[in-house]
Amino acid sequence: MNDEGRFGQYGGSYIPEILYSSQQQLLKAYRDAMNDAAFIQLVKSEMQTFSGRPTPLTYCANLTKMLGGAQIYLKREDLNHSGAHKMNNVIGQGLLAKRMGKTRIIAETGAGQHGVASAIVAARLGLECTVYMGAHDIERQYPNVFWMKQLGATVVPVTTGAATLKDALDEALRDWSSSYEDTYYLIGTSCGCAPYPEMVAGFQSVIGEEVKEQSTQQFGKYPDRIYACVGGGSNACGIFLPFVGSDAELIGVEAGGRSDAPGDHAMRFHTDQARFGIAQGFATKFLQDEEGQLQPTHSISAGLDYVGVSPILADLEEQGKVRMTSASDIEVMEAFKLLTRHEGVIPALESAHAVAGGLREAAGMSPDQHIVISISGRGDKDIFNIAKALDDEPFTEFLQTYLKEESV
Numbered sequence: 001m002n003d004e005g006r007f008g009q010y011g012g013s014y015i016p017e018i019l020y021s022s023q024q025q026l027l028k029a030y031r032d033a034m035n036d037a038a039f040i041q042l043v044k045s046e047m048q049t050f051s052g053r054p055t056p057l058t059y060c061a062n063l064t065k066m067l068g069g070a071q072i073y074l075k076r077e078d079l080n081h082s083g084a085h086k087m088n089n090v091i092g093q094g095l096l097a098k099r100m101g102k103t104r105i106i107a108e109t110g111a112g113q114h115g116v117a118s119a120i121v122a123a124r125l126g127l128e129c130t131v132y133m134g135a136h137d138i139e140r141q142y143p144n145v146f147w148m149k150q151l152g153a154t155v156v157p158v159t160t161g162a163a164t165l166k167d168a169l170d171e172a173l174r175d176w177s178s179s180y181e182d183t184y185y186l187i188g189t190s191c192g193c194a195p196y197p198e199m200v201a202g203f204q205s206v207i208g209e210e211v212k213e214q215s216t217q218q219f220g221k222y223p224d225r226i227y228a229c230v231g232g233g234s235n236a237c238g239i240f241l242p243f244v245g246s247d248a249e250l251i252g253v254e255a256g257g258r259s260d261a262p263g264d265h266a267m268r269f270h271t272d273q274a275r276f277g278i279a280q281g282f283a284t285k286f287l288q289d290e291e292g293q294l295q296p297t298h299s300i301s302a303g304l305d306y307v308g309v310s311p312i313l314a315d316l317e318e319q320g321k322v323r324m325t326s327a328s329d330i331e332v333m334e335a336f337k338l339l340t341r342h343e344g345v346i347p348a349l350e351s352a353h354a355v356a357g358g359l360r361e362a363a364g365m366s367p368d369q370h371i372v373i374s375i376s377g378r379g380d381k382d383i384f385n386i387a388k389a390l391d392d393e394p395f396t397e398f399l400q401t402y403l404k405e406e407s408v
C-alpha cells in the first residue's frame, strides 16, 4: 500500500485484491478529472442549474435576540434539490461516472437518503441505477424506497447479517468487484477506501467556499465558529475544510442518542467504545467492542447512525483543528422545536444536532461574535419520527383514516 489517501494514521485503502483494479481505475480517473478545468466547470454549472446553488446564508434575528449572545446564521443546504447536501456529492460523482464512460451506478444506503439522491442523478444523466439496502432498513424507510423505484432505480433488499447498512455495503462491494467495467460505485459520505473520502469532501467543499464569500459579504469577516452534524462526515468536511488554517473554530456534533452505553449512540469521539480500527476499506475511529467487533449504533436521526467516521475528521480532531461534541436525542428535539418555531426553518433531525450544539454555545458568546450552523437538510422526510417523538396523536389518527379510505 502507498500513501495515497492517508490522513495521519487514518484513511488509506484496505481492500481485497479483487477490488484492486476497480479502485485503481477510479483513482486515476478522479485525478485526471480534477486537472480538467472543463470538468470542474461542468460540476459547478450542474450544481447551479439542477440543485439551485448557491444556497443562502440566513440570519436568525429571533434566536439571536432570545439567547442574547453570538449572531446566529444558518447555511441552508436544506434548499438543495431533494432537500440535503447529498446532492452536491452525487452530482460530482455522477458526472465523473459519465466521464469514465460508465453506464450503470451502484450505491448502498441505510436510511435511503443517499439512495434517493443517487437515483435522481442517475435519472438525470441517463444511467442505470442499482441500490443495495438492508431488508430491515427497507421496512423502516419505505417512503424513500418508493421514490427510488419511481425514479427508475432497482432496489435490492439485502437479507444477510442484520440486514442493515453494513450488509448492504458488503453487497455493493461484491457487485463492484465483478462489474467495474461498466459500473461506477457511488459512495454517499466521506468514508471508504481512497479516493472516496477526499473526493466526497472535495465535492462538498462548495458549502464552505460559499460561506467564505457570504460571511464576508454579510458581516465583513469569517464566522468565529462553525457547527455541523457528523454522521459519515461529509457535510462537516464540506463546510469545515475551506476554513482549516483560518481563525474560525470548527465544531462537529455527533449523535449522543439515548445514553453513552454501547448501542445507545453513535459517538466516535470521547467514548472508550471508539478506537482506531480498519474496516470497510479504510482506517478510522470505529465503535467496537473488546474483540474489535463493530458495535450497533442508535440515533434519533437515521443519517447519523454510523459506526465509523470520515478519516479526514478523525485526523483533524487529533490535530486539534476540529473540536467534537455531541447532542442527545432529547436536546435534538428541543433544538428542532426552537428553530422551527422561532425561525420558520424546519431542519432534518441530523441537522438539529448541529443546531443543538450551536445554540448551546451561542448564549455564552458576545454579540460581536458570529456563528454559522450547517442545516445539512430539511425536516420533511422526518415527519413520521418527529410526530412520534412529539406524541402527536392526530398524526396517528390521520394515518389510520388514510388507510381506511378507498381511494384518494
Ligand SMILES: *Cc1c(COP(=O)(O)O)cnc(C)c1O
Pocket (backbone or CB within 6 Å): 084, 085, 086, 113, 188, 189, 190, 229, 230, 231, 232, 233, 234, 235, 236, 303, 304, 348, 350, 351, 376, 377, 378
Ligand atoms: C445523510 C445526512 C447527514 C449525514 O451525513 P454526513 O456525511 O455526515 O454529512 C446529515 N444530514 C442530512 C440531512 C443527511 O441527509
